[in-house]
Amino acid sequence: MNVLIAFCHPEPHSFNGALKEVAVETLQRQGHGVEVSDLYAEGFDPVEGPAHYAGRVDPDTFLPLNEQRHAFDRQALPDDVQREIARLERADLIILQFPLWWHGLPAMLKGWFDRVMVYGGLYSGSMRYDRGHLAGKRAICSVTTGSPAAAFTRHGRGGDMATLMWPTHCSLYYLGLEVLAPQVVYGVQGGGLSYQAEGEFREHLESAKAGWAQRLPTLEDAPTIPFSGWQDWDEHGVLEAEHPLSWRP
Numbered sequence: 132m133n134v135l136i137a138f139c140h141p142e143p144h145s146f147n148g149a150l151k152e153v154a155v156e157t158l159q160r161q162g163h164g165v166e167v168s169d170l171y172a173e174g175f176d177p178v179e180g181p182a183h184y185a186g187r188v189d190p191d192t193f194l195p196l197n198e199q200r201h202a203f204d205r206q207a208l209p210d211d212v213q214r215e216i217a218r219l220e221r222a223d224l225i226i227l228q229f230p231l232w233w234h235g236l237p238a239m240l241k242g243w244f245d246r247v248m249v250y251g252g253l254y255s256g257s258m259r260y261d262r263g264h265l266a267g268k269r270a271i272c273s274v275t276t277g278s279p280a281a282a283f284t285r286h287g288r289g290g291d292m293a294t295l296m297w298p299t300h301c302s303l304y305y306l307g308l309e310v311l312a313p314q315v316v317y318g319v320q321g322g323g324l325s326y327q328a329e330g331e332f333r334e335h336l337e338s339a340k341a342g343w344a345q346r347l348p349t350l351e352d353a354p355t356i357p358f359s360g361w362q363d364w365d366e367h368g369v370l371e372a373e374h375p376l377s378w379r380p
């Protein structure tokens with residue numbers, strides 16, 4: 132299979148960088164094709180705005196969705212967006228490798244969604260969720276956090292991890308992707324902020340790298356997170372009352 136790793140970290144020697152390398156090496160060793168979108172290294176501009184669009188459909192008022200669709204239809208999308216879309220089209224599996232920043236995606240990766248997932252091209256009103264353009268492909272978030280695992284339990288101080296991941300998982304599913312349970316490495320906080328003694332911390336990172344290397348070969352076939360789809364929703368996009376997931380005690 133072809134794998135795209137969208138790598139979002141400003142420092143190649145970071146732990147995120149190490150996890151990206153583990154993925155490249157492990158997947159290549161298994162015979163998979165691997166491509167990396169190194170967003171910082173490639174200088175990706177994450178800020179959507181009028182400067183990206185020459186020949187606007189409306190030169191007076193910048194409406195991002197209209198301009199995205201217009202540029203897509205005219206094959207006039209910015210070069211970096213076209214490059215990222217081509218990478219997505221080639222991929223069977225997409226790995227998002229990023230640190231949790233402010234309880235969510237780093238702005239660079241959020242902006243990658245804003246600019247690359249083009250309205251009228253990668254999604255539309257009739258082309259989303261289980262009718263999405265990227266249907267048949269898989270995606271997984273490989274995330275690191277500073278706080279330890281307990282902070283992300285249901286009543287933990289960092290917030291429930293499933294809830295924090297929802298905007299990203301929902302966005303991936305919106306595009307039609309099948310979403311795997313995330314790979315989360317907690318407590319990646321070295322230096323003066325560390326929660327552990329140095330030796331123990333190093334061991335924690337090594338075992339996290341080994342765990343990722345072990346899981347990577349399973350991603351092609353592992354079960355994905357079940358989502359409801361068009362056939363489950365009423366005309367407002369809400370689960371039908373008789374749907375089993377609507378059940379309440």
Ligand SMILES: Cc1cc2nc3c(=O)[nH]c(=O)nc-3n(C[C@H](O)[C@H](O)[C@H](O)COP(=O)(O)O)c2cc1C
Pocket residue numbers: 140145146147148230231232233234235275276277278289319320
């Ligand atoms: C801007 C910023 C925001 C952060 N926000 C969070 C956060 O909300 N929760 C958390 O657990 N860690 C947070 N951290 C810590 C990072 O998640 C942690 O440093 C990173 O996962 C470590 O991986 P790295 O060594 O590859 O950078 C934040 C760090 C930065 C720089």
